[in-house]
Amino acid sequence: MMKFLTFRGGVHPHGYKEATxxxxxxxxDEPSVVYIPLQQHIGAPCKPLVKVGDRVTVGERIGEPQGFVSAAVHSSVSGTVKAINMIPNAPGGEVQAIVIESDGLNEVHSSIKPIGDFESLSSEEIINAIKEAGIVGMGGATFPTHVKLSIPPDKKVDTFILNGAECEPYLTSDHRLMLESPEDIVYGLRAMMKATNVETGYIGIEDNKPDAIKSMEKAAEKYPNIKVVSLKTKYPQGSEKQLIYSCTGREVPSGALPADAGAVVNNVATAAQVAKTLKTGMPLVERITTVTGSAIANPKNLSIKIGVPIKEIIEQCGGYSKTPGKIIMGGPMMGFAQHSDDVVIAKGASGILVFDEKEARIPKPEQCMRCGKCVEICPANLQPLKISAYSLKNMMEHAEKHRALDCIECGSCSFICPSKRPLLHSMRVAKRSIIAKKRKQSN
Amino acid sequence: MEGKLFVSSSPHIRDENTIQKVMLDVLIALLPATIGALYYFRTNGAKVILLTVLTAVVSELIFQKVTKRPVTINDLSAVVTGLLLALNLPASSPWWLPVLGAVIAIIIVKQFFGGIGHNFMNPALAARIMLMISYSGHMTSWVKPGPDAISGATPLSFIKGATEVPGNAPSLTDLLFGNIGGSLGETSAILLILGGIYLIYRGVISWEIPTVFIGTVAAITLVFGQFDIYYTIYHLLAGGLMIGAIYMATDYASAPVTPRGRIYFALGCGIITSIIRLFGGYPEGVGFSILLMNIAAPLIDKYTSPRVFGEVK
Incomplete structure (x- = not known):
């Protein structure tokens, strides 16, 4: 189905996807040592299940989730636990990690066996398999997938959307996956649709990837209840709320969840992982990551084991072609800048982006000239210039009145601003401050 | 690893647009009208343009040096203000009139309130109105195009108080191409529209303000002139409507930022312009209407916030 669907607002950054x-x-390459973080998801960190000196095998659970919103962590190699210590965490700060020295054998854990065809499984069995496999949103949000699929009984969900928009510039891992494993994606989608008891499925793909649209259409042609939707190429087309609107015309109510608009959204990579887990029993221990940017010698799409330091990955891509100025985990619009190349590949690592020193510099902000560009493009219909001004003056009540909390942090405002104002940055400050104050009040 | 990494919060890329590029686009858009002014008014026109632009830039430089603020003359906004002011002055101006106007525009209206983005009125327009009230003799001795500077009435004064265009008024073709009396830039409607189309195409201004402003004046004069199309077109092409609606009312700092607010703002400009032209003491009301609506802009913004995505009312 070729229909150009879209949302209001948004920006058109240059794609830079040609490289990969x-x-x-x-x-x-096989890593010699992996550092597996015990928190690679939104929610509570895992407790280690192994101690130094233990032998572990591929797919063995080494981190026990704490609470419902959490996701188990498994070993990606076979070998010996060398240490359990703190390592730099990609989204910031530090995270506890299990350091495993690989024996190079890649011996698979005895518990790993095919779970079975989803058609013969119940909804609970599918969700449980996903939970056991530690699957999280692999587009970068890392929200535990079993939580997303456990729809509260009071909500009526009738639409399942797979996000293949890949609207972030530079990234091509989902694009390649849609070309190389379209059947897995469709299988995963059908399994998750069964798990949530949903009849209608969409696969949303930006129209700058016609080959991926064709590939997915072919893989889904047998299933009339699954529609491949060609979306207008515009950032942030892959943002959950915008994607739901583009596909269904429904708005997620302010402050509510996608389920309140009758929809569940998951990434195509997540769907492929669900298929892999059901077919082989293997938990999430490996993912596809795009390694690119002006300072990477040979940009690539790599299938990388969880816990491999990005330094090694960059070396496999020919190393730095120029002095690196900025390393970003994820895409350039929403990714996290790193202070070293010691961080490791985690479940949400859709990209490793390395800029040279020139690109790394953010231009100096100048006075706001009130051009209103940020108002025109804000996908949430906010007025970033005002929220930002209130935030910078520490007038958080006013920022809240201008609905700072509805900001989806897509960064389109900072991107478009001719005066290079730190719009999103200051709105984040406002959001954190408003949320902190609310917590205080409710305590 | 060697070297230091730059760490900042997302987004990590920026659009290539800058204040300077926006202002350059405005200058490009004003180029046809400026060339038109030079063609019609020769050295008199050139003198006024040079004086205002130079004074505007130098005033900004001196003010920022004296107050120890970052010097921002490279962003070209002072050049734009200077040029817009020049296009609002008569070619017969004595040398001190453009100089005084540029000083008022840059220092009093723009810099006293905080520089670019903080002026609550359009600087060039505020300066024009101040000169108009203080030196109405100089400011209303409009000269007819040509090197000889023969003074004459502006096209609008022909229809003041009339509901139809008198026979001795300039022809529509002359209005369209600028072969009429008036300030440097209010002469040729077509050159101004050309620049306006460029600005909308480049995304520098949105279509709302010029279209609604001009549309409102058209609608009101059409009714007032008892559906005499000729009378309406005369109103649209004569005077400062084109330069006002396209270049002055669209000033970022002094117009609303919300799309709906811009429509109300332009509607207000159109209504006030028409009232002054049809019933007021002055033949022209574009300048006053924009300044009055500039003052109302923050209020309009306040009440026209767009509905937030997902907002339940």
């Missing part, structure tokens, strides 16, 4: 869009997914 046509490069096949390659397996990264």
């Amino acid at each position: 869009a046509d490069i096949k997914i390659e397996k990264a």
Whole structure:
């Protein structure tokens, strides 16, 4: 189905996807040591299940989730636990990690066996398999997938959307996956639709990837209840609320969840992982990551084991071609800048982006000239210039009145601003401050 | 690893647009009208343009040096203000009139209130109105195009108090191409519209303000002139409507930022312009209407916040 669907607002950053869009997914080299973070998801960190000196195997659970919103962590290699210590965390700060020295054998854990065809499984069994496999949103949000699929009984969900928009510039990992494993994606989607008891499925893909649209259409042609939707290429087309609107015309009410608009959204990579887990029993221990940017010698799409330091991955891509100025985990619009290349590949690592020193510099902000561009493009219909001004003056009540909490942090305002104002940055400050104050009041 | 990494919060890329590029686009848009002014008014026109632009830039430089603020003359906004002011002055101006106007525009209206983005009125327009009230003799001795500077009445004065265009008024073709009396930039409607189309195409201004402003004046004069199309077109092409609606009312700092607010703002400009032209003491009301609506802009903004995505009312 070729229909150009879209949402209001948004920006058109240059794609920069040429470097890796046509490069096949390659397996990264076997690591000698992996550092597996015990928190790679939104929610509570895991407790270690192993101690130093233990032998572990591929797919073995080494981190026990704490509470419902949490996701189990598994070993990606076979070998010996060398240490359990703190390592730099990609979204900031530090995270506890299990350091495993690989024996190079990749012995698979005895519990790993096919779970079975989803058609013979119940809804609970599918969700449980996803939970056991520690699957999280692999587009970068890392929200535990079993939580997303456990729809509260009072909500009526009738639409399942797979996000193949890949609206972030530079990234091509989902694009390649849609070309190389479209059947897995459709299988995962059908399994998750069964798990949530949903009849209608959409796969939303930006129209700058016609080959991926074709590939997915072919894989889904047998299933009339699954529609491949061609979306207008515009950032943030892959943002959950915008994607739901583009596909269904429904708005997620302010402050509510997608389920309140009758929809569940998951990434195509998550769907492929669900298929892999059901077919082989293997938990989430490996993912596809785009390694690119002006300072990477040979940009690639790599299938990388969880816990491999990005330094090693960059070396496999020919190393730095120029002095690196900025390393970003994820895409350039929403990714996290790193202070070293010691961080490791985690479940949400859709990209490793390395800029040279020139690109790394953010231009100096100048006075706001009130051009209103940020108001025109804000996908949430906010007035970033005002919220930002209130935030900078520490007038948080006013920022809240201008609905700072509805900001989806897509960064389109900071991107478009001719005066290079730190609009999103200051709105984040306002959001954190408002939320902190609310917590205080409710305590 | 060697070197230091730059760490900042997302987004990590920025659009290539800058204040300077926006202002450059405005200057490009004003180029046809400026060339038109030079063609019609020769050295008199050139003198006024040079004086205002130079004074505007130098005033900004001196003010920012004296107050120890970052010097921002490179962003070209002072050049734009200077040029817009020039296009609002008669070619017969004595040398001190453009100089005084530029000083008022830049220092009093723009810099006293905080510089770019903080002026609550359009600087060039505020300066024009101040000169108009203080030196109405100089400011209303409009000269007819040509090197000889023969003074004459502006096209609008022909229809003051009339509901139809008198026979001795300038022809529509002359209005369209600028072969009429008036300030440097209010002469040729077509050159101004050309620049306006460029600005909308480049995304520098949105269509709302010029279209609604001009549309409102058209609607009101059409009714007032008892559906005499000629009378309406005369109103649209004569005077400062084109330069006002396209270049002055669209000033970022002094117009609302919300799309709906811009429509109300332009509607207000159109209504006030028409009332002054049809019933007021002055033949022209574009300048006053924009300044009055500039003052109302923050209020309009306040009541026209767009509905937030997902907002339940």
